[in-house]
Amino acid sequence: xxxxxxxxxxxxxxxxxxxxxxxxxxxxxxxxxxxxxxxxxxxxxxxxxxxxxxxxxxxxxxxxxxxxxxxxxxxxxxxxxxxxxxxxxxxxxxxxx
Numbered sequence: 001x002x003x004x005x006x007x008x009x010x011x012x013x014x015x016x017x018x019x020x021x022x023x024x025x026x027x028x029x030x031x032x033x034x035x036x037x038x039x040x041x042x043x044x045x046x047x048x049x050x051x052x053x054x055x056x057x058x059x060x061x062x063x064x065x066x067x068x069x070x071x072x073x074x075x076x077x078x079x080x081x082x083x084x085x086x087x088x089x090x091x092x093x094x095x096x097x
Contacts, residue, residue: 012036012052018075021052030063034070037078051079 006026012019018038024031038050057064069077 009056011054011056012038013075019050019052020076021079023057025063028063029065030057030060031065032057032067034076035067035079036073036075038075049078 004027006024009023009025010021011023012021013034013036016038018036020034020036022033024033036052040047040050044050067080069080071077
């Protein structure tokens with residue numbers, strides 16, 4: 001995408017608590033804002049964690065510039081440990097994270 005339009009894609013955390021993850025794209029570059037998980041509800045027997053779908057990012061990993069973390073709660077940073085080694089980008093966060 002290099003048409004000068006800003007594209008914001010929520011991949012999790014919309015209408016629910018947890019799995020916060022948003023992709024922001026501009027001019028062929030991509031930034032992830034938060035990389036969270038969600039803890040299962042009582043109805044989700046046998047499930048340990050609920051994760052956002054990374055397939056969109058994985059298909060475009062060469063365009064990923066950074067992962068920005070807004071704060072250190074699990075619903076915003078919990079998935080980080082599974083993605084930092086996967087993509088060549090550095091995490092960035094606010095001072096308290």
